Amino acid sequence: MTTCYHPERKIGYIHTPRCAGTNISRTLITINGFIRVDYDEDWPVTAYEPLLEISNISEYTLISVVRHPVTWLWSGYNYCNRYWSITFEKHLECIINPWLLLSAKHKDKDLMKKFLGWYWHCCILPDKHLPDRTKIFKFEKLDQLENFLNIKIYNKEQWKDDSNNTTISPRLPLFTDYEKNLIKQITNSYAEKWDYEFNF
Secondary structure (H helix, E strand, O other), X not given: OOOEEEOOOOEEEEXXXXXXXXXXXXXXXXXXXXXXXXXXXOOOOOOOHHHHHOOOHHHOEEEEEEOOHHHHHHHHHHHHOOOOOOOHHHHHHHHHOXXXXXXXXXXXXXXXXXXXXXXXXXXXXXXXXXXXXXXXXXXXXXXXXXXXXXXXXXXXXXXXXXXXXXXXXXXXXXXOHHHHHHHHHHHHHHHHHOOOOXXX
């Protein structure tokens, strides 16, 4: 996670999982003078938590990015499927009931570490990481974030790796009706809140 801040501009960027946070923060840090906020190895409660180490964070404008619920779920699945050999359908079922993943007979001493990484990336919807005062931009409209910061962030060549779903509109599979229902069950309120439509 690469949550970061700019002390002169008093802007804090909150890296929400699976919303191009790594690419955005990499650009902010390497080119635009933002400073990465370090945190210990345990997952913080939210992506915002590390910024609380900054004494005057209340004076900062906080910004972050949300993403279409379907591509967010698919990106999380592809990211965490390196740790769990499960289908997308099972992945969705486990988001609804995480105990299903833990109760499986995985003989792995690092089970809890993997579980927490999966939960962090796949079960906490992006906006649940953010305090109410955060100025939120849509991943699909990154030009609005670029205009707000007056910097260039999106680099099509840098972000073209479909295996990590960092493209604005990654290729998606055909979902079954059951998967569509699970997707809606997980993200319906989120989709309504941020005015996303399910284009199945």
